[in-house]
Amino acid sequence: MRNHKGITRRQFLGSLAVASAGLSLGDTALAEEEPKRYAKLHDSTKCIGCKRCMSACKRWNKLKVDRFEELTDRETDLTGHTWVVVNLTRDIKNGEDLSYLHWACQHCQKPACAGACPVKAIRKMPEGPVVIDEKKCIGCRYCYQSCPYKVPRFDFGKRITRKCTMCYDRIPIVKPACVAGCPVGALDFGLRKDVLLQAKKRVETVGGYLLGEYEAGGTDFLTILKTKPEDIGLVVAPKKVVSEDLDKIRITSSGFLGAGVLVGLMYIYSRTGEGE
């Protein structure tokens, strides 16, 4: 597979290992220094809905392609093998078409999904990405339940939960695959402080709403919307930081099975079920 710069994933990963200790598990020299927080930006006022970002994500992450999902007029939802979707948003009051929205994990600064995971398979890297360790995940879907945006989805083939990784296996040396694949510059990536400044200036110029500066306690995926999120039917995450401890208490006390028993059952289920 070749990326946008004509190098294969294998070549890229090789050079990544040499050029840098990598960001991959956050235990690198970079992570030990003053953490540098990165962010991805989607400007829906520039997006033309071509879905090349979706294709680029599938290629880089070797995800299964569904037959019709990349047709530009097809509305699609996130799945275990579709980590970003692009759909046309409409004003819920009058049905007027507004803009295309590139939608994926918001990479929350205090991720509720990580707090809810009973086996600690999810963690926030100092550089920004929230990543699920697929070797630890037992497919219990507590992360899905706790996520304000319902992002992590179950992969019926792998029996685990999967989502956008912010391309932690290539940033910051190369931009995320979706960002690199956008032909009109509707996606961008950089240090969060720079991306935030750029996004605010854009909103001052063209109007609209900046999603992610405060929602869910602030996120490392920012989106410039043409209007307020509630006007297009988007879930509005609370601006206060979600309490990871509260999530754990809620989850371990819910249901009639103890969390330990439940985790054991989910593990057995995740390993024995038939895939798609």
Ligand code: SF4
């Ligand atoms: S959007 Fe959901 S899955 Fe993504 S980091 Fe936030 S809580 Fe986790």
Ligand code: SF4
């Ligand atoms: S950042 Fe990477 S994993 Fe996330 S949607 Fe873009 S290409 Fe896919």
Ligand code: SF4
């Ligand atoms: S590649 Fe760019 S313009 Fe095309 S759908 Fe994705 S964000 Fe929009």
